[in-house]
Amino acid sequence: MSSTIITLIVLGVISLVILFTVIGIYNKLVTLKNRFENAFSQIEVQLQRRYDLIPNLIETVKGYMAHEKDTLEAVIQARNQAQSSLQAASQNPGDAGAMAGLAGAEGLLGGALGKIFALSESYPDLKANQNMANLQEELSSTENKVAFSRQAFNDAVTSYNTYKQTFPPVIVAGMFGHGQDATLLEFESEKIKEAPKVQF
Amino acid sequence: MDFFAEQDQARKRSKWLVLLFCLAVMGIALSVFLALSYFSGPSWELFWLTGAGTIGVVALASLGRILSLSAGGTAVAESLGGHLLCPNTSDPQERRILNVVEEMAIASGTPVPPVYLMEEKGINAFAAGYSPSNAVVGITRGCAEKLNREQLQGVVAHEFSHILNGDMRLNIKLTGLIFGIVCLSRIGEVLLRVGLLSGGRRRKKEDGTAALLALGVVLLIIGLIGGFFGSLIRAAVSRQREFLADASAVQFTRNPDGISGALKRIGGYSAGSKLETSTAGDFSHMFFGSALRSIFATHPPLEKRIRKIEPSWNETFPETDQISEQIDFQSENTAGFAGLSKASQSSSKPPVPQTDALETKSFHDILEGPKSDTIDQARALIDRIPSPLLNLCREPFGARCVVFALLLDPADSRIRDQQIQLIHNQLEKDTDSLTLKIFSQCHSISCVEKFALIEECASPMRELSPRQLQQFSRVVDGLITMDQKIDLFEWSIQKVVFNHLNLEEKSISHNPHGSSALAGQVNTCSVFLAALAHYGGEKMNAEDAFNRGVKLLNPKNTIQLPTIESCTIEELEKSLPRLQKLSASAKRTFLTACLATAEHDQQISETEFLILRGLAAAISCPLGPTFINPT
Numbered sequence: 001m002s003s004t005i006i007t008l009i010v011l012g013v014i015s016l017v018i019l020f021t022v023i024g025i026y027n028k029l030v031t032l033k034n035r036f037e038n039a040f041s042q043i044e045v046q047l048q049r050r051y052d053l054i055p056n057l058i059e060t061v062k063g064y065m066a067h068e069k070d071t072l073e074a075v076i077q078a079r080n081q082a083q084s085s086l087q088a089a090s091q092n093p094g095d096a097g098a099m100a101g102l103a104g105a106e107g108l109l110g111g112a113l114g115k116i117f118a119l120s121e122s123y124p125d126l127k128a129n130q131n132m133a134n135l136q137e138e139l140s141s142t143e144n145k146v147a148f149s150r151q152a153f154n155d156a157v158t159s160y161n162t163y164k165q166t167f168p169p170v171i172v173a174g175m176f177g178h179g180q181d182a183t184l185l186e187f188e189s190e191k192i193k194e195a196p197k198v199q200f
Numbered sequence: 201m202d203f204f205a206e207q208d209q210a211r212k213r214s215k216w217l218v219l220l221f222c223l224a225v226m227g228i229a230l231s232v233f234l235a236l237s238y239f240s241g242p243s244w245e246l247f248w249l250t251g252a253g254t255i256g257v258v259a260l261a262s263l264g265r266i267l268s269l270s271a272g273g274t275a276v277a278e279s280l281g282g283h284l285l286c287p288n289t290s291d292p293q294e295r296r297i298l299n300v301v302e303e304m305a306i307a308s309g310t311p312v313p314p315v316y317l318m319e320e321k322g323i324n325a326f327a328a329g330y331s332p333s334n335a336v337v338g339i340t341r342g343c344a345e346k347l348n349r350e351q352l353q354g355v356v357a358h359e360f361s362h363i364l365n366g367d368m369r370l371n372i373k374l375t376g377l378i379f380g381i382v383c384l385s386r387i388g389e390v391l392l393r394v395g396l397l398s399g400g401r402r403r404k405k406e407d408g409t410a411a412l413l414a415l416g417v418v419l420l421i422i423g424l425i426g427g428f429f430g431s432l433i434r435a436a437v438s439r440q441r442e443f444l445a446d447a448s449a450v451q452f453t454r455n456p457d458g459i460s461g462a463l464k465r466i467g468g469y470s471a472g473s474k475l476e477t478s479t480a481g482d483f484s485h486m487f488f489g490s491a492l493r494s495i496f497a498t499h500p501p502l503e504k505r506i507r508k509i510e511p512s513w514n515e516t517f518p519e520t521d522q523i524s525e526q527i528d529f530q531s532e533n534t535a536g537f538a539g540l541s542k543a544s545q546s547s548s549k550p551p552v553p554q555t556d557a558l559e560t561k562s563f564h565d566i567l568e569g570p571k572s573d574t575i576d577q578a579r580a581l582i583d584r585i586p587s588p589l590l591n592l593c594r595e596p597f598g599a600r601c602v603v604f605a606l607l608l609d610p611a612d613s614r615i616r617d618q619q620i621q622l623i624h625n626q627l628e629k630d631t632d633s634l635t636l637k638i639f640s641q642c643h644s645i646s647c648v649e650k651f652a653l654i655e656e657c658a659s660p661m662r663e664l665s666p667r668q669l670q671q672f673s674r675v676v677d678g679l680i681t682m683d684q685k686i687d688l689f690e691w692s693i694q695k696v697v698f699n700h701l702n703l704e705e706k707s708i709s710h711n712p713h714g715s716s717a718l719a720g721q722v723n724t725c726s727v728f729l730a731a732l733a734h735y736g737g738e739k740m741n742a743e744d745a746f747n748r749g750v751k752l753l754n755p756k757n758t759i760q761l762p763t764i765e766s767c768t769i770e771e772l773e774k775s776l777p778r779l780q781k782l783s784a785s786a787k788r789t790f791l792t793a794c795l796a797t798a799e800h801d802q803q804i805s806e807t808e809f810l811i812l813r814g815l816a817a818a819i820s821c822p823l824g825p826t827f828i829n830p831t
Binding site: 004006008009012013015016017020023024027030031034035037038039041042045046140141144145147148149151152155156159 | 598
């Protein structure tokens with residue numbers, strides 16, 4: 001009789017410990033996920049600021065580069081593309097597709113902007129324009145801020161992924177809808193460049 | 201109001217509650233034992249088993265709950281579905297909230313807390329976190345849309361009172377303990393189910409099943425009763441704290457219309473202060489308005505709260521549903537794009553009072569939280585800071601550079617080059633160039649403004665990942681020690697920054713205050729008083745200034761003024777660990793004594809300001825910037 005009770009109490013305590021561990025894991029998963037989702041909002045603000053600057057840039061440049069219409073068109077298109085990718089990504093930070101879309105669009109935009117700045121070198125009047133100098137500096141400083149917030153986001157994503165893959169969370173993560181690993185946000189230009197192939 | 205005494209009281213109260221709780225748990229264990237011995241006859245073995253089992257379960261559950269609740273303000277805000285407002289947002293509604301919070305934080309000398317916005321229609325707000333340096337403020341969308349600036353200020357002041365009074369610690373403990381008892385009823389429920397199931401299948405073991413059922417019923421009932429009374433107590437305690445917070449909101453803003461107006465708008469609003477999120481119940485005690493309505497209500501009824509603030513109220517609520525607040529874009533400084541447009545706005549702003557015109561404040565007032573004029577002063581202070589710097593402070597990359605730039609050596613360009621080199625080697629590209637660029641701007645502002653700048657940096661800096669934070673603190677240490685010595689400014693900045701970012705090692709309980717009394721520490725305190733007396737420009741009467749402070753510490757004591765040589769930064773640093781362990785009201789007395797010594801010659805010099813600021817940060821006592829009387 002009393003041994004039944006002992007078994008029951010022992011079982012009760014053990015199941016309680018398990019229950020709390022599982023609740024703890026669940027809470028931690030939610031916390032980590034929230035953390036990287038919130039970290040994305042800082043990237044979003046900076047990128048948005050960049051996208052808001054681009055129309056001003058086009059306005060300034062237009063007068064000088066009248067016959068580079070195609071290049072300017074390309075920038076505007078790339079900007080709009082990047083903006084809609086950003087919206088999609090902010091709905092779902094860490095989602096593989098959204099992150100790849102944003103990285104791709106950012107790569108295109110970076111390339112198009114680079115082209116404008118390269119072209120502007122051959123327009124001395126434009127180079128002397130104060131507004132242009134301000135905008136160029138503003139754009140490059142937002143780029144640094146984006147890179148920095150991206151690092152924080154990627155750190156948060158990594159710690160979420162790592163926690164999810166450790167034991168015991170790995171057993172229950174899938175059950176709670178945390179099955180998918182979150183994806184890092186890497187921009188093309190930041191990747192380590194491949195070593196040039198040597199051809200004979 | 202004296203929030204130092206309030207903190208001490210909260211501490212005492214929670215000790216009592218824990219004691220009561222232990223008694224209750226023992227009572228529960230005993231009644232479980234009695235119920236079981238009815239079936240199997242009393243025995244010592246059974247007594248120990250039930251005792252250990254019950255106490256073990258309750259302690260385990262309580263501890264687990266307290267730990268999960270005390271994960272800091274950020275975790276709470278996120279589990280409530282809040283999303284972080286970027287300090288550099290350009291949305292006017294969000295900007296207004298952030299401005300109000302910034303002013304309140306700088307006026308009360310706490311780091312600017314991160315602000316979370318919850319997409320809820322109801323008008324509500326909350327504060328969470330263990331201490332000012334890990335607190336967050338949460339605000340609903342309804343609050344942003346339906347309240348005017350005055351009312352928003354009242355709500356934010358109410359939340360700051362919770363932060364300053366240390367209400368969160370008490371509430372988290374209470375919630376955890378209640379959960380432990382309620383857990384028993386859950387186990388009872390499980391046992392009942394198991395008993396009924398096995399009773400259906402195996403008729404032979406009648407005895408065991410009956411005992412199981414009895415145990416289940418007993419646990420269920422005890423757990424429910426315990427939980428019921430526990431919740432009643434929690435609600436009663438919480439309601440008292442709400443009245444207190446309302447009163448301090450009036451005191452902080454000197455404007456009863458703000459908070460009572462906000463309460464009235466809740467009353468006249470179809471969505472009220474209700475929240476949709478499912479986790480709201482656990483945190484109901486943290487909110488501004490009640491999230492739920494029952495006898496467990498953690499908040500007094502609206503009518504009662506309004507009438508306490510405004511006795512002549514005619515019991516009518518405004519039609520809040522029709523209200524939508526217009527925001528004055530100009531005065532909220534919505535930094536257009538990248539702050540380029542701000543310069544043109546500043547000319548149209550009304551002239552702000554300069555602190556120079558202020559008379560010396562009585563030092564007793566300073567430790568009693570912000571006042572309406574300090575809030576105005578804080579706003580003026582923020583306005584005086586060049587807007588490009590302010591904009592940098594509002595995002596993590598720039599905030600870091602601002603701290604670095606403040607630490608660059610202003611005199612010796614050789615050391616400055618070494619410092620820049622260190623930043624260049626350790627951190628991302630362009631950090632060094634930005635730091636160098638803002639260097640001259642950072643050193644052209646006054647000392648008080650520099651510290652306000654640091655408070656502003658606190659909230660974006662908390663967005664750094666742990667790795668980035670580590671890097672940051674390594675570089676800060678490197679910059680400070682570059683010239684092989686630590687000067688007072690560096691010491692003070694380091695204390696403030698590290699305290700804001702929780703980089704200093706804290707005790708596990710997260711309690712910023714200890715419980716040791718002042719009596720044993722008078723000698724430790726005297727180092728600070730002596731430093732203030734010697735370096736405060738009171739060369740002629742350092743002795744008098746020192747004695748004035750000592751008298752406040754202990755009227756009977758007389759201490760010989762330590763020599764000026766013994767008041768080094770190392771000595772100050774050495775005495776800090778013991779000062780941190782003082783109780784909240786002992787810290788208050790000590791700070792009052794420090795202020796008295798510093799103010800002996802009717803003015804507070806920059807050196808004194810630095811010592812006081814560093815000290816206040818190191819012992820986790822918020823001390824606003826407005827005590828200084830610039831000369």
